[in-house]
Amino acid sequence: MRRFADLIDTLVLTPGRNGKLKLLSGYFRAVPDPERGYALAALTNGLDIASVKPAMLRELIAGRMDAELFKLSYDYVGDLAETIALAWPVPAGPHAGRNDAPSLTGIVEALAGASRREGPQLIAGWLDQLDASSRYALLKLVTGGFRIGLSARLAKQALADFGGVAVTEIEELWHGLEPPYRTLFDWLEGVADKPVNAAAAPFRPVMLSxxxxxxxxxxxxxxxxxxxxxxxxxxxxxxxxxxxxxxxxxxxxxxxxxxxxxxxxxxxxxxxxxxxxxxxxxxxxxxxxxxxxxxxxxxxxxxxxxxxxxxxxxxxxxxxxxxxxxxxxxxxxxxxxxxxxxxxxxxxxxxxxxxxxxxxxxxxxxxxxxxxxxxxxxxxxxxxxxxxxxxxxxxxxxxxxxxRDPHLVDAVLMYAQRGHGKRSGYYSDYTFGVWRGEPEEGELVPVGKAYFGFTDEELKLIDKYVRDHTIERFGPVRSVRANAVTGLVFEVAFEGIARSTRHKSGVAMRFPRINRLRWDKPPAEADRLETLEQMIAGAQ
The missing domain is CATH 3.30.470.30 (DNA ligase/mRNA capping enzyme)
Structure with a gap:
């Protein structure tokens, strides 16, 4: 488990695509079967661990930690697995922190044979033995959703680099393979023939423009x-x-x-x-x-x-x-x-x-x-x-x-939510709105949400703005002061717009992104809902 935890930690701290590919290829080369196959399955959401669910993990931490303290901690960290990993109270004694839980293989296979009553008990025992880094890896293993800037496609590319083959060959085989992928690794290492794709109706890698x-x-x-x-x-x-x-x-x-x-x-x-x-x-x-x-x-x-x-x-x-x-x-x-x-x-x-x-x-x-x-x-x-x-x-x-050229509107930041992975310490997901009625008498209504289109330096500035102008908190979400005089204006680019009953404004944007920050623009000068409604009418 220690090796898998080290892999996760290093992937989080490795920002570049090529660096991640090199790291993964090295891991596949150094780690034997079946552990590397289970790691691959975990990173590509290929493990289905039915004996442990997130609600069970909440029950585990509720028995070890004050509920209000956990709520505040979760609000600050923004990720369930990371919060539990950091807050889990390791029992005192001669065996505390010995980090001698089973290997990744042992954990996966034990959970595969466990019932929903036994699964949480196994997790609790391992959490007592592991350090914070390994606890995080374990919890992400069972909940899925590693937010470390790694897609399944990138993992497959690392396999291709490791074996010196085209990634398309791996993609065409993928749906006929199962963890821990022994036949795949044998082929990539040159000790066996290429697996025959026994799966009917396989995926064929697409052509892009x-x-x-x-x-x-x-x-x-x-x-x-x-x-x-x-x-x-x-x-x-x-x-x-x-x-x-x-x-x-x-x-x-x-x-x-x-x-x-x-x-x-x-x-x-x-x-x-x-x-x-x-x-x-x-x-x-x-x-x-x-x-x-x-x-x-x-x-x-x-x-x-x-x-x-x-x-x-x-x-x-x-x-x-x-x-x-x-x-x-x-x-x-x-x-x-x-x-x-x-x-x-x-x-x-x-x-x-x-x-x-x-x-x-x-x-x-x-x-x-x-x-x-x-x-x-x-x-x-x-x-x-x-x-x-x-x-x-x-x-x-x-x-x-x-x-077609993207649409552009000026909108006002209304809510901010903590990000995940390397952004878990920042408010990086933004809900923005436009005016319904005149700014002095009307209201801001939300029209979209975006989490990209800004640099790391701009993220730090927006995060500070959110913290300095928070007026309410709702779990991991903060409501930001926004009125005709005070507020942060975003120039938002989006590909399309349509009517929506899911939003208070009655409209929803397609692929919204932050085009630029308008520190210079007072919120009263942001766009009106009528502008977006006219876009919809013009497209009909």
Missing amino acids: HAIEDADFTRLDPADFVAEWKWDGIRVQATAERGVRRLYTRTGDDISAAFPDLVDHLAFDGTVDGELLVARLAEGEVSIGTFSDLQQRLNRKTVTGRMVRDHPAFLRAYDLLQDGSEDLRGLPFAERRARLEAFIAPLDPHRFDCSPMLAFDSWDELAQLRLALPEPVIEGVMIKRRTAPYVAGRPRGEWFKWK
């Missing part, structure tokens, strides 16, 4: 490219094989359980790349819902019949990667597109269609189309080379995205 730049238009011939709308949903991959049907995100996460109404209609044998939307077919026309409609379905382990009825899932297809047993990824895009249209044609039109292609002869013509988007759920245009094969990753010169 580059943002187009002004210089690109002068060097690229429009005759070599085609274009289509960039839809405001989430990129998915729908695949069906040997009776198995799966829906994956662009990063390979299996979200099939959240969209049974779409998965049940994957009546084909192949793999389709497309955009997941909420849509209805009526009188031959597909009506696309807003991203807010889609959000009603996202990040849910189970869905109700009402969700399915009110927000039906729909796939707008972009590309065809696999047709039966035939891999099409090496074919030119133009040929894959023709195959895609024939592939989608017999499917249920209430669930599938093809993204329409745009006719243009020059970049100026395409620019005019981009300025006159026919629907508010369109983010811009995608530009694809006719001859481009489907290459995993982000190859240069093949696919480009040309998004």
Whole structure:
């Protein structure tokens, strides 16, 4: 367990991507099986420890610490596992702090065989033995959600670096593997053949685009490219094989359980790349819902019949990667597109269609189309080379995205919440609002939340501002003084806006971010709700 805890501590303190990759590769090289495999599973959320849940950990600490003191500590730290790790009272005696709990392997395997009554008892015993760093690693192991700047994709890249293979090879194998990944490590170390992907309907790594730049238009011939709308949903991959049907995100996460109404209609044998939307077919026309409609379905382990009825899932297809047993990824895009249209044609039109292609002869013509988007759920245009094969990753010169310019408004900071990981000591998540009515007589109503778009130095300044101007506390959230005279103004950039019943203002932003801090601007001069409502009306 000590080695795993040291890995977590070092990853937290290693800010750069390359540094994390080197650290992980070294860990995989130095640590034997099955411990390295369990560590990999923990870092990629591949462990399912059913015998311990966060509520049980709260009960454990409640028996060791004053409830009000824990509440204040949790408010300050902002992370349950970190708070318990730091506050856990180690019993006095000759064995206190001996740090001789079982290995990571021993802990994972013991918890796998434990009941929900036994699991918390095991955790309590180990917490008594471990130091604070190892306690944190243990608690994060059982609760998941390591917030250390490490994605599953980065962990897979570290595996690829360790074994000297392409990360796409690992991604295609991933869903057919299980912890502790012995066959994977044997292959990467050259002591066994590459594992055969026995999983039906595997994920196939997606092809991504580059943002187009002004210089690109002068060097690229429009005759070599085609274009289509960039839809405001989430990129998915729908695949069906040997009776198995799966829906994956662009990063390979299996979200099939959240969209049974779409998965049940994957009546084909192949793999389709497309955009997941909420849509209805009526009188031959597909009506696309807003991203807010889609959000009603996202990040849910189970869905109700009402969700399915009110927000039906729909796939707008972009590309065809696999047709039966035939891999099409090496074919030119133009040929894959023709195959895609024939592939989608017999499917249920209430669930599938093809993204329409745009006719243009020059970049100026395409620019005019981009300025006159026919629907508010369109983010811009995608530009694809006719001859481009489907290459995993982000190859240069093949696919480009040309998004519409972001919207900008000035909004006032209203609430701030502590961040996680390296930001756990700072108020870094901000809710901001605009005026409803005149500032002197009206009120600020929240319209969005953002947690990026500022530098580390700006974060420190905002954090100090929050602490100096707090008027109320609600657990880890602080209400910040904001009126016509006193308040911090953010210039907020966002990609889209729609009506929302979840917000007091009645509107919700899409991808909001802090564009710049307006220390110079008095809060009375921030934007009005009417400005955002006009944006919605103009997009309809």
